[in-house]
Amino acid sequence: MGRSCGFLTVCVATVIAAGCGSSSTGTDAGSDTGSTPNPLIGVWTSTISPQTGVSYALTLTFATGGGLTLGLGTTPSCSGTLSYTGYGWTSTATTVAITGTGACTGAGFTCTNGATCATTPLSATSCTFALSNSNNTLVLTCPAPNDSLNLTYTRGT
DSSP, X not given: OOOOOSOHHHHTGGGBOOOOSXXXXXXXTTOSSSOSBOTXXXXXXXXXXXXXXXXXXXXXXXXTTSEEEEEEEOBTTEEXXXXXXXXXXXXXXXXXXXXXXXXXXXXXXXXXXXXXXXXOOOOBOEEEEEEETTTXXXXXXXXXXXXXXXOEEEEOO
């Protein structure tokens, strides 16, 4: 069942977040030594349906050192990709904060609802997360109006 949204802004791009207290970018916030890699680091994928009949392949890439890339890619509703870069992230054991001013590129992206970089600006929010399945499944929970990112993501390669 699709979500009813006017713009991809509300449905996808609002993962960008403000600060959340103590943080870690390259290590697990629960580690006393700081040597345990943060379990969020990596590529996470899901499918989002911001409108009935429209879906996007959504990819979040949390990089070591604090960089974040958000990508929208090819599905039956869309072709090409949109990529949002230039963001940073920090986390606690259960909260992720994404900061910065990103840039969107998306040459060749076409979608049945006309989504483009111009129609999908990013905004800020704060999200909690839970990991399961040996840290290979991520459940992201963001407050309204950013709850369209409340998806289950699978660790990619």
